[in-house]
Amino acid sequence: MQEKKQKQILLIGNPNVGKSTMFNVLCNRKQKTGNYAGVTVASLSGKYIYKHEEVEVIDLPGSYSIYPTSEDEAIFSRYLIQEQENYSGVVYIADAINMRRSLLLFQQIQDLGIPAIMVVNQIDEAEKRGIKVNISKLQEILNIPVFETNAKNNIGIETVREAVFNNDFKISENNSFEIPLEQKALVYKISSNTSEKNLYKIWTLLAADTYLGKIENIHEIITQEDSKCSVPKRLQIQETVRRYQNIDKITSEITEKKPQLKELLTEKLDKVLVHKVWGYVVFLLILLLIFQSVFFLAEYPMTWIEDFFTWLSEFSSEHLPKGPINSLVSSGIIPGIGGIMVFAPQIGILLYFLYLLEDSGYMARVVFLMDRMLRPFGLNGKSIVPLVSGTACAIPAIMSTRNIENVKERLITILVTPFMTCSARLPIYSIIIGLIIPDDNFYGIKYRAIALMIMYLIGFLMALFSSFILKSFIKTKIKSFLVMDLPTYKMPLFGYDFKLVLGKVWEFISGAGKVIFTVSIILWALSYFGPPQHKDEILATESSLDHSYLGRIGRTMEPAIAPLGYDWKMGIGILTSFAAREVFVGTLSTLYSLDDEAPEGKLIEKMRLDVKPNGEKVFSFATGVSILLFYAFAMQCISTIAVVYRETRSLKWTMLQTVSMTFLAYFSALIIYQILK
Amino acid sequence: MDNSLILQYVIIGLIVLTAVYAIVRKLTKTFSKKDKGKNCGPDCGCS
Numbered sequence: 133m134q135e136k137k138q139k140q141i142l143l144i145g146n147p148n149v150g151k152s153t154m155f156n157v158l159c160n161r162k163q164k165t166g167n168y169a170g171v172t173v174a175s176l177s178g179k180y181i182y183k184h185e186e187v188e189v190i191d192l193p194g195s196y197s198i199y200p201t202s203e204d205e206a207i208f209s210r211y212l213i214q215e216q217e218n219y220s221g222v223v224y225i226a227d228a229i230n231m232r233r234s235l236l237l238f239q240q241i242q243d244l245g246i247p248a249i250m251v252v253n254q255i256d257e258a259e260k261r262g263i264k265v266n267i268s269k270l271q272e273i274l275n276i277p278v279f280e281t282n283a284k285n286n287i288g289i290e291t292v293r294e295a296v297f298n299n300d301f302k303i304s305e306n307n308s309f310e311i312p313l314e315q316k317a318l319v320y321k322i323s324s325n326t327s328e329k330n331l332y333k334i335w336t337l338l339a340a341d342t343y344l345g346k347i348e349n350i351h352e353i354i355t356q357e358d359s360k361c362s363v364p365k366r367l368q369i370q371e372t373v374r375r376y377q378n379i380d381k382i383t384s385e386i387t388e389k390k391p392q393l394k395e396l397l398t399e400k401l402d403k404v405l406v407h408k409v410w411g412y413v414v415f416l417l418i419l420l421l422i423f424q425s426v427f428f429l430a431e432y433p434m435t436w437i438e439d440f441f442t443w444l445s446e447f448s449s450e451h452l453p454k455g456p457i458n459s460l461v462s463s464g465i466i467p468g469i470g471g472i473m474v475f476a477p478q479i480g481i482l483l484y485f486l487y488l489l490e491d492s493g494y495m496a497r498v499v500f501l502m503d504r505m506l507r508p509f510g511l512n513g514k515s516i517v518p519l520v521s522g523t524a525c526a527i528p529a530i531m532s533t534r535n536i537e538n539v540k541e542r543l544i545t546i547l548v549t550p551f552m553t554c555s556a557r558l559p560i561y562s563i564i565i566g567l568i569i570p571d572d573n574f575y576g577i578k579y580r581a582i583a584l585m586i587m588y589l590i591g592f593l594m595a596l597f598s599s600f601i602l603k604s605f606i607k608t609k610i611k612s613f614l615v616m617d618l619p620t621y622k623m624p625l626f627g628y629d630f631k632l633v634l635g636k637v638w639e640f641i642s643g644a645g646k647v648i649f650t651v652s653i654i655l656w657a658l659s660y661f662g663p664p665q666h667k668d669e670i671l672a673t674e675s676s677l678d679h680s681y682l683g684r685i686g687r688t689m690e691p692a693i694a695p696l697g698y699d700w701k702m703g704i705g706i707l708t709s710f711a712a713r714e715v716f717v718g719t720l721s722t723l724y725s726l727d728d729e730a731p732e733g734k735l736i737e738k739m740r741l742d743v744k745p746n747g748e749k750v751f752s753f754a755t756g757v758s759i760l761l762f763y764a765f766a767m768q769c770i771s772t773i774a775v776v777y778r779e780t781r782s783l784k785w786t787m788l789q790t791v792s793m794t795f796l797a798y799f800s801a802l803i804i805y806q807i808l809k
Numbered sequence: 810m811d812n813s814l815i816l817q818y819v820i821i822g823l824i825v826l827t828a829v830y831a832i833v834r835k836l837t838k839t840f841s842k843k844d845k846g847k848n849c850g851p852d853c854g855c856s
Contacts, residue, residue, distance in 0.1 A: 453813065453817075455813070455814055455817045456814075456817050456818060456821050457817050457820060457821065460821060460824070647835075650828040650831045650832055651832075653824055653825060653828040654825065654828050654829065654832070657821070657825045711832075711835075770836070770839060771839060774839040774840050777840070
């Protein structure tokens with residue numbers, strides 16, 4: 133009787149590549165499988181006997197990388213590295229449909245010095261999609277045994293069993309990932325002080341948030357100076373980008389793909405949409421169409437919202453008992469909140485179009501177009517994504533600069549991103565453009581839409597100009613590159629995007645609403661009360677706006693803003709809009725509502741009819757352009773300042789950015805007013 | 810001054826104080842150093 137031997141192997145790969153199906157076929161088990169990622173969330177084991185050899189198969193949860201981002205991925209990483217002595221090798225399941233993604237994790241496993249064989253699964257699905265993987269070429273490049281399988285139909289399973297029986301697992305001799313120059317010295321230092329000679333294993337220690345390996349006395353070896361700039365997430369990204377550069381070469385050699393209808397269409401569309409001239413023309417036309425819609429489609433809902441808040445204000449004024457609470461609610465809070473809420477449709481429409489563009493695959497082309505255009509200005513590759521997302525809000529845009537490995541390039545991107553026109557500027561632009569630009573058309577295109585587009589372009593051009601200037605102060609030798617797939621075009625999910633927009637609009641309403649609510653209360657208090665008029669008074673109540681505390685504060689700051697063409701109400705608006713830009717409109721709405729001398733009607737009408745003591749219009753063309761330029765350049769958002777500080781950890785750069793943007797805003801507004809008045 | 814008006818001024822005073830407190834709290838929260846030390850470097854920012 134022959135002796136029965138025992139062996140342990142691991143089944144690993146990306147999620148949803150058929151590992152569980154392979155496990156079931158190999159071990160004749162019925163583990164749950166599914167057509168989505170994450171079916172296996174804990175390791176499972178099964179056994180099979182082949183040629184009198186018992187093989188224990190451990191099915192690990194799927195993972196995209198050895199760096200865990202979730203608990204199931206942590207199970208995977210821990211088992212793979214810490215139990216290496218207990219298993220003979222890994223059977224790596226690659227997805228024939230997505231070899232590119234599969235090769236990333238595979239390369240990491242190879243570099244860890246883990247013996248492996250590769251199984252390319254789902255060949256039937258790949259063939260259906262016109263994808264052909266050249267297995268012999270792949271075997272030659274990776275220098276390990278590679279097999280083709282279709283686990284669902286039990287094809288190729290015997291060859292896998294035979295390879296396991298023959299111990300065909302192979303350790304790679306060459307590392308596919310070169311340790312970056314900046315961390316090389318540290319990695320060598322750790323290696324020379326420990327028994328660990330696999331440099332990539334040491335690298336994973338620096339790049340992982342959790343302790344993957346088992347290196348003794350690591351904290352004594354690494355000093356604080358050593359770990360400076362070894363931000364784990366950034367090192368992981370650096371590794372991923374470098375690996376993909378190499379993987380892209382491999383995939384182009386091993387895969388052939390017959391283009392399908394969608395891809396042929398994408399190819400044809402891209403001839404125009406990413407063309408070096410027409411690409412930009414089409415982009416500008418799309419922008420114009422969006423801005424046209426912002427004004428055109430939002431007209432009715434804006435009127436309804438404004439009418440509702442006017443009615444609510446009148447209703448509360450009539451029904452609440454006379455006194456300060458009546459005044460606070462009907463002249464302070466309701467007009468303040470209403471003044472902001474009225475712009476929710478415009479913001480919703482703008483975001484909806486941006487989501488549709490993103491969903492369709494066009495936004496990726498915009499990033500590609502911008503990358504080409506921005507390189508001469510010192511912004512390249514990964515700086516583009518934060519700049520483009522800055523059109524929605526600067527805060528997540530600045531946070532997304534964490535993907536930029538180069539510290540100096542990241543700093544330049546953080547410093548210029550607030551110039552991009554965020555959605556909070558839209559209420560100001562919209563109301564001021566409505567005041568100074570006539571509601572006429574040029575061959576069907578509204579002048580107001582053109583003006584709004586010009587404001588977006590001014591912000592963008594200033595971001596470019598600033599980075600060009602900063603480039604000469606913050607010099608960087610190493611450039612980062614943007615590696616991205618241009619996805620095939622697809623029909624956007626209109627309903628889903630609409631739901632997303634509703635969520636975002638609610639975020640705007642609740643976020644801005646909370647701020648304007650508290651600001652309105654304080655503004656009202658400062659305008660309702662004033663310095664005592666009689667000897668026996670502590671303070672005067674029901675003061676006229678001019679004689680209130682607010683009026684006094686406004687008048688004190690008036691000399692500083694009068695050269696820009698602004699009156700004290702605008703000064704108060706600028707002051708409060710440090711909380712958030714859109715609060716400027718809410719503040720004006722509250723102030724005009726509190727002003728007994730202001731004409732009745734909508735806010736825009738009150739602003740249009742408002743005159744200075746000398747009879748001049750408060751909101752003339754010159755004043756309007758001056759405000760527009762001020763808000764285009766000013767760092768008028770305290771949350772953005774805080775995020776810049778958090779991300780740079782430098783008071784110097786945060787202050788420099790805030791002060792220089794404020795100076796730029798002030799002097800450009802001053803010059804334009806003095807020229808146009 | 811009748812009682813109703815006095816009560817209204819008391820309520821207004823409380824509301825205004827709450828609003829001021831909310832703004833001060835928001836400001837201190839915005840600039841709090843809650844991430845200090847974790848994955849941050851003086852030249853590299855935070856991850």
